[in-house]
Amino acid sequence: MSVISIKNLRVDIQPHFWSKRRTILDNVCLDIEPGEIFGFLGPNGAGKTTTIKTLLGLLLPTAGSISVFDGAPTDVAVRRHIGYMPEHAYFPEQLKAIELVQVHAMLAGFDRTAAKRRAREALELTGMANAANERLRGFSKGMLQRVGLAQAIVGDPDLVILDEPMSGLDPLGRRDIREIMVGLRERGSTVFFSTHILPDVEMICDRVGIIVAGKARKAGKLSELVESGVTRIEVWVRSLDQDARSAVSALTQKIEERGGQLALHVPDTTTANHLIDLLRQHSVEIHDMQVIRPSLEDLFVKETQRATP
């Protein structure tokens, strides 16, 4: 049984009374399996947040169906199993961090005492224990992001939905969030998060889905989606005299200067071997070599360009 099942979902919205109705999501199909970390990728304005709002019952489908734990997102009982962190972590400024997270724990079903204890644990896990008794008004964006994650996980949910959880965090913060997400998976929770920070996705996701301009383009395991093979090989040298440069120009796609060194781009290993022989003939010392394989970024760019007229 899928935790989330989206079939032919279409969402049209009318932002204001005087504005026209427009289609934000069109024929989106997606299934999220229990216990996985699913990365939902898309450029800005692709429809990631709209999809998430529909999963939470904040928006209603115009067409198609969406089910969470086999029930409707608008069903209050279904939301008992969900923890949610919004894209922009704005919270009531006058509350303290511990008070906000405690409220969410109580709404998740815990009594006052247990809620306070769980709130402390959640804030400790997200690195906010020292600021628990401070009002949210003085918090930085990164601190609010961590508090946002704390209130999402405080109820020990079976499904954690995070809208751009890495946004506004420094590299250490992103690492902490990744570790928390992996920890959630190890405890049996399913994690569904939207992002456009691709290295994070490559590090922790079991499966990914790409959405562009309201349409789901691809979904599956990274190893299945990203082509195998070699994109190019970069051979690094410190310098090239004029003779050597003329000799290698026929083999290389590009000669790029980076950090005071030269990177010679060739398309495959066969060409790279010919290039190395040529460089030896011209007494050019090879400093380094890098094999560049197709990446998630290549797939992301390709899908985005395909969808953009």
Place this chain on the structure above:
Amino acid sequence: MKNSLRGALIIGTATFIEALRSRILVVSLFFALILVGLSVTAASISFGEQSRLIIDVGLAAASALGSLIAMSLAVVSFASELTRRTAYPLLARPLPRGAFVAGKYLGIVAAMEVVVVLMGLATAVTVWLFGDPVPTALWGSLWLTGIEILVVVAVALMFSTMTVPVLAATYTIGVLIVGNLSADVLRYAVRLEQDGVLFGTVLHGFYFVFPDFEKLSLRSQAANNLAMPADFAMTGTGYGLAYACTTLLLAIIIFSRREAI
């Protein structure tokens, strides 16, 4: 039902804490106390009319300022939270929409009743310090001001469920103004009806839509140390509660159907 009530109380408690810590409340309370202080200065030069002036100003401040503060808190606590999306994590919880609205209402009303009581106490203490008796009608007037606050918060919340903060505030102020003129509108409508003018009937219909704040005012009796009509407070309370409950129910219905765009 039990879950809804529990959820409403949780939201209400959090809203109450936020409201008490809010700058709107602190600044407004400070301003109200200054008003009472100024009335004391004015009273010192009004021969034999000190208590009347103090009670008049104190109760007017409790009503007018109280209504404006209540409206501001309701709009900030609700419409702004929807616009800034701070409400979305709460709406994603297993909490019925109606419980969210009811909780916000309870929290704001609780904070405002504290403000009204404080303003009333400040007025009563000032009168007492002048050596005059505190009229019974003052407490009756404060009670009805508390009921007025229930109505104002319900109206402000209803508009907040429909539209952006600025418009919600504007519409609420409009209702407050009309509500304070309702009794005059009714008298005019009755006269027109007696003259057979159709517009009189239309106006009479409008009277029932807008709140009649004159039904919730005992300020004149309190200021002039007159006896409080026995059934007036009861009738006013019943009217205010009925109006507030109807408006709150409307707010819940509207919000239950609203999408979080």
